[in-house]
Amino acid sequence: MNDILEVAREQVLERGIGLSQEQLIEVLRSPDEQLDALLALAHEVRVKWCGEEVEVEGIISLKTGGCPEDCHFCSQSGQFTSPVRSVWLNIPELVEAAKETAKTGATEFCIVAAVRGPDARLMSQVKAGIEAINAEVDINIACSLGMLTQEQVDELKAMGVHRYNHNLESARSYFGDVVTTHSFEERWETCVMVRESGMELCCGGLVGMGESLEQRAELAAQLAELEPHEVPLNFLNPRPGTPFGDMEIMAGKDALRTIAAFRLAMPRTVLRYAGGRELTLGDLGTREGLLGGINAVIVGNYLTTLGRPATADLDLLADLKMPVKELQKTL
Amino acid sequence: MTVTTVLYCGHCGREVADGSHDDCRQALTMEPPRYCERCRRRMVVQVHPMGWTARCSAHGEVSS
Numbered sequence: 450m451n452d453i454l455e456v457a458r459e460q461v462l463e464r465g466i467g468l469s470q471e472q473l474i475e476v477l478r479s480p481d482e483q484l485d486a487l488l489a490l491a492h493e494v495r496v497k498w499c500g501e502e503v504e505v506e507g508i509i510s511l512k513t514g515g516c517p518e519d520c521h522f523c524s525q526s527g528q529f530t531s532p533v534r535s536v537w538l539n540i541p542e543l544v545e546a547a548k549e550t551a552k553t554g555a556t557e558f559c560i561v562a563a564v565r566g567p568d569a570r571l572m573s574q575v576k577a578g579i580e581a582i583n584a585e586v587d588i589n590i591a592c593s594l595g596m597l598t599q600e601q602v603d604e605l606k607a608m609g610v611h612r613y614n615h616n617l618e619s620a621r622s623y624f625g626d627v628v629t630t631h632s633f634e635e636r637w638e639t640c641v642m643v644r645e646s647g648m649e650l651c652c653g654g655l656v657g658m659g660e661s662l663e664q665r666a667e668l669a670a671q672l673a674e675l676e677p678h679e680v681p682l683n684f685l686n687p688r689p690g691t692p693f694g695d696m697e698i699m700a701g702k703d704a705l706r707t708i709a710a711f712r713l714a715m716p717r718t719v720l721r722y723a724g725g726r727e728l729t730l731g732d733l734g735t736r737e738g739l740l741g742g743i744n745a746v747i748v749g750n751y752l753t754t755l756g757r758p759a760t761a762d763l764d765l766l767a768d769l770k771m772p773v774k775e776l777q778k779t780l
Numbered sequence: 781m782t783v784t785t786v787l788y789c790g791h792c793g794r795e796v797a798d799g800s801h802d803d804c805r806q807a808l809t810m811e812p813p814r815y816c817e818r819c820r821r822r823m824v825v826q827v828h829p830m831g832w833t834a835r836c837s838a839h840g841e842v843s844s
């Protein structure tokens with residue numbers, strides 16, 4: 450039997466064809482002694498098919514908390530006893546956040562709302578926010594507003610939204626253990642509509658939520674089927690008051706294997722470090738992931754939790770001699 | 781100079797005199813406080829890319 454790394458080298462590195470779900474299971478089951486070699490291969494794949502550059506993004510919560518959905522990892526659900534209270538951000542503060550983000554060299558600024566899907570009020574606020582940002586800040590604007598109708602997809606595209614985020618969150622076979630208020634298929638439909646609209650699709654998920662290795666591979670394969678431009682990879686940060694609040698933090702080596710597996714599943718995608726990496730990987734692991742398939746980061750804070758200082762990530766990228774992607778370029 | 785008496789943990793909302801809050805202090809390095817340290821009301825918190833603000837309806841705003 451061929452070693453999975455030899456197979457991946459020939460199939461993914463040489464030919465640019467992502468690994469299948471069955472092959473990804475082998476990667477995720479590979480022993481710790483192979484981890485360095487696995488990460489090195491994933492890094493080679495990333496450099497060959499995406500280049501040396503790293504894409505930097507900042508995110509902001511436009512509408513925090515009070516969400517009617519029950520995503521079991523999320524502190525913003527109104528169904529749990531989380532201490533997060535509902536709040537809306539005003540337009541001047543939104544513009545200020547975009548300015549702060551642009552100062553870091555980021556090319557993407559993502560506006561996020563904790564909702565099932567946007568209503569007329571939220572769409573109106575997003576439109577006003579995008580116009581205000583565009584008047585003062587040179588940055589690509591992304592949105593993450595939940596599930597969309599075709600009309601809303603068209604509206605957001607007309608507003609100039611560059612990229613739309615809607616995660617699968619978890620594998621189809623595990624989704625019902627994570628969310629019960631909507632279905633995997635509903636998420637999938639929004640992702641397909643976004644992709645077909647011409648907006649860039651940003652679609653990822655979380656790992657470390659109690660799913661099996663096989664289900665982690667399944668998620669990667671299902672994401673690959675959607676062919677998203679970007680895949681944000683989150684590691685569960687157990688939030689007080691949520692159903693997953695008492696879960697253990699994922700082991701760092703499993704997280705690194707997951708990064709490499711996602712890269713080997715999707716050689717050409719923008720694979721972004723998202724939430725939870727600080728807890729799961731720490732400083733050393735963050736570095737290893739950037740040398741193991743990651744080619745994008747969220748700098749600064751997240752939606753309800755804090756990240757590393759932006760300067761810490763930018764210094765790390767400089768230390769690794771990884772150039773930050775400039776505006777108006779695509780990876 | 782105003783001296784503010786901390787009665788409640790900003791992370792878990794329990795009284796600071798009620799047990800150890802070592803884990804809470806650690807958590808507060810990676811997340812903003814959610815409870816007012818003076819009255820334990822849940823605060824309205826807005827996280828920004830480079831900071832945060834937290835507002836108590838009775839005791840005003842604190843920020844990073």
